[in-house]
Amino acid sequence: MDAPNRPIIPPAPPVHARDLPVWKLVRGMTSNIAGVWAERHFDELTTRGRVLGQDSILLGDPADARAVLADRSGTYARPAAFIRPIRPLGGAGVLLAEGEEWKRQRRMLAPLFSPTRVGDLIPHFAAAADNLVSRLAGQGRANLSAEFHRTALDAVMRALFSMQVDDDRSGMAAMVRDYIAGPGRPTVFDGMARHEHDFTPWVGGRRRRFQKAWFAQVDALVAERRAAGQPGHGDLLDLLLAARDPETGEGLDNAEIRDQCATMLVAGFETTSRLLFWTVYLLGLDPIEQARIRAEVIAHPPERVNSLEDLAAWPRLRQTLFEALRLYPPVAVLIREIKRPVTIAGHEMKPGVLAWISPWVMHRHRKFWDNPTAFMPDRFAGKPQAYLTEEAFLPFAAGPRICIGASFSIAEASVLLARLLTKFELSLESEVPVIPVSTVTTAPDHEPWFVLTPVSTA
Template sequence: MTIATRATKTVPSPPTRGFWGNLSQFQTEPFRFLSDVSSQYGDIVKFRMGPIDFYFLNHPDYIKHILITNRKNYHRDRKFLAEATPFLGQGLLTTDDEVWARLRRIAQPVFHANQMANYAAMISEATAAYIKRWQVAANTNQVLNLKDEMLHLTLDIVAPTLFGANVTDEWQTFIHTVDVLQAEVARRLITPITLPLWVPTSGNLQTRQALQTLDRMVFAMIAAYRQQQKQEMNLMNALIQARDQATGDSLSDREIRDQILTLLVAGYETTASALSWLFYLLSQHPQVEEKLRCEVESMLGNEPPTYQDIPRMKYTRMVIQESLRLYPPIWIFARSPLQPDRLGDYEIPANTVVYISPLIMHRHPEFWSNPHEFKPERFDPALESTHSELAYIPFGTGARSCIGRNFAMMMMQLIIPKILQEYRFHLIPDFQVKHQFDITLHPQDGIYMQVESVG
C-alpha cells in the first residue's frame, strides 16, 4: 500500500444511530467496536460521535503518513487539548510546534543513553527495597493487588530518580488523585458535550479539588528542590536550570509544574500498567515464565541485575516487547489535520479527528500471525522480523514518540528479573481481569495475585 493521488473513494462507515451516531458503542466497548469496524470495513473507517467525524486508521502506511511524513499537518486534536490541559497544563503532551520543541530540547538530555547507567543502580536499589514488603504476604498467604503494587513501585523509582523527590506516605494520595483525574479526562474525551470546570457540578468540584491536591504536592516538590540547591543530573534540575535562548528567562514554577506532572505521570503510571499486564500474562503462560526464570538464573544467579546485564537478557526483552504488543499502555491517540489531506484513495477533511490505536494495530492479522497469542519469540533478534516496523508502536513513532521510552524499557528490564529472583505470582481462582480504557489501558479492578517466595 502506498500513499498516492488517485480517484477519490468514499470512506467506508458503519451504520449510525441518530444524532449520537456510534457514541454508545464506542463508550461501552471501545476495543470491540474498533476491532469490529476494522475487520468489517478495512484499514480506514469513518464513524461519528455526536457532531464530530472520526477517521480510524489501522495500517502502517497511514501511520507513517500521519506521524512522520506529513506530521506538521497533524496536531493534537482540540478535544484532547480542551480536556487534558487543565490536568497536565502546557506540557509535552498538550503542546505543538515551537512550544513543544523547546520543552523537548530541555528534557531530552536527561533521557540520553549516556545517562541510563547512572539511573540503573537507583532503579535496582529501589526495586529491592520495595519488594521486601511482599515477604509478609508470601508468609501469610495474603492476596496482593498487583496493579496497586506496581504503581507504588514505579513511583518509588521515578520520583527520586528523575525529580530528586523523597517518596513519602503522601504519595498514596498522589496515586489516587491521578487515578481520579485520568478517569475523568478519559470520560470527558468520549463525551461530545462537556461542561467547563468552572460550572459547579459535583463532578467538576471533585475534579477541581483533585487538581488542587496535585498542585499542592508538585509545587511543594519544586520549592523543596530549589531550597536544597541540588546539582544532580535529573529532570527537575534540567527544568530549573533551563533558559530561554532568546530572552534568557528561566521557566516559571507553573511551567516546571506542567512538565513535572506530565513526565511524572507518564513515567510511573504507564510503566506500572505494562508491568501489571506482563506478570498477568506470565501467570497464564507458565512455559514462558519458566523460560524467563531460566534466563534470569543462568545470567544472574542471586545477584541483582545491573545496567551491564541488560544486553545479555535477550529473552527478558522479548517478553517485554510481546507484552507491550498485546497491552500497550497508551492504547489510542488522536490527531487533527490542520489542512485537508489525502490518504491513498481517500480524503481526510480538516478539523476532523484521526484515531490511531496501537492496541488494534498490534493485533492486525495481516501483520501478525496468530495475533492474540502471547508469543515472545516473535521478537527474537536472531530471526528475521515478520512484521512491518510501524505495525508495532507501543511508544508511538516519529518525532513525537515517547521521550522516556529507553528509560521505561530499562526500568522493566531491571525490575522484572529482580522480582523473579524473589517471588512467583498466582492469579487467584476464578478472578476475571477486566480492561479499563482510560488514557492508559489498565486493569479495571486490579489484578489480584497470591505471592509465593522462591528465595
C-alpha cells in the first residue's frame, strides 16, 4: 500500500457556506445533526438564531459552554426533546435523573467507577477481547462495526453481570441499535414538545413497546444473576446491590437497580462500540499510525495489563482514542433550556431560550484546534486525561454531570483494541468514504468491510 498523504483528512458532512434555510435545518436535525452547520459556526464564538420557533444561542466558547454545564442553580434544564428518545433506554437511571434524586444516585454510583474498581474489571474486558480475536481468526475480512457491537456488549455483560454474550443475549445489541436507528431517532415532534409526555404521533407507541421489551430483558438478567448465588462475583451488580447512600444508609430498590443496569448496558456497549469503530476506521485510513500503535502494544502486551496504571504503557493508543472522540464525539449536541433570566457571553437571555453546546462544532472549531478536520493524535500527547484538562474537548460532557463511566469506556476500548492490533493488520476493503451520521449517537452511514491480515509472530 502506498503511504497516505499526511495528515489524513477523514470524510465528514459538508460545511455550508451560509446558514441552512429552516426546512433544511429541521430535516438535518432529525437525520444528521453533524451536517447542519455553516462556516461561521466554526469561526464565531457565539451565534444566535431560531430553531423550531425557539430562540437559540450556540455557545462555541468552551468557557461559556462549561459554565452552563457546571451550573447547579437550576438556571438550566434539559429540554423534553432530549429526554423523550432516551427515556426508554435508561428509565429513571442516573443519565436522566434530576435535582436531589440525581445527587443521591450519583453519590451511590461514584464508588463503582473509582480507578480501583474499573481496574478490577480489566479481566472482563480481556476475556471479551479474546472472544473477538477467536471469532475473527481465519476470516480474512470482517464487518468490524457489527463485531465491535457484539464484543462491547460482551465486555459490559461480563463487567456488570459476570455473564458472557451467547446467541440469545447477542440480540440485545441489535435491539438497542434498531431502536436508535428507528423510534429512538429524534423527530420534529420531539423538538416541538414542551413536556416529556406530550403526544408524539407514530413513534410514541413504538418507544413504549421497546421500553417494555428492553426492561423485561434487563430484569431477566438481574434475576438470573441473583439466582446464581451469593455476591462475590466482583462485578458491578454486586456493587449496585451493596450500594448505600452515604447520607441516609438506604440502598437501591428493584426498579432502581434495573434502571441503572439498563443505563450501564446502553452506555457501556453502544458508545464504546462506536468509539472502537471510528478508531479502527481512522487507523485503516492511516496505516503508518496503526503500525506505531501496534509496535507500542506489542512492546507491552495486553497480557501484562492488570490495572488502569498499566494502560499508561500505551500513550499512542490513548491519544488515538481521544482523537477519534474529538472527530466523532458520541453525542454531537447538548441542549439546555434557560429557566430564569441569565447573561451568557454578554447576551441577556430570557426563560425559554435554548442554549446549544455542540461537541461536534467545538471539536472542529478553528479558534481552538490546529488543522481541526485532520486526524492528528499527537495533539493529545502528554495529556492522559484530556477529557478533563482540554477546555475545548467535551466527549463526555463536563461539569458535575460529566459521564460517570468515562474511565470505564477508555479502559474497555484500550484493552479491546490493543488485543485486536496485536493479532491483525487492518485495512479498508473499499475506498468508499464513511460519513458520520449523528442522531442519538454518532454512527457510520454504512458499515464497511475490513481486510484482516494476521500479524507475523516471527
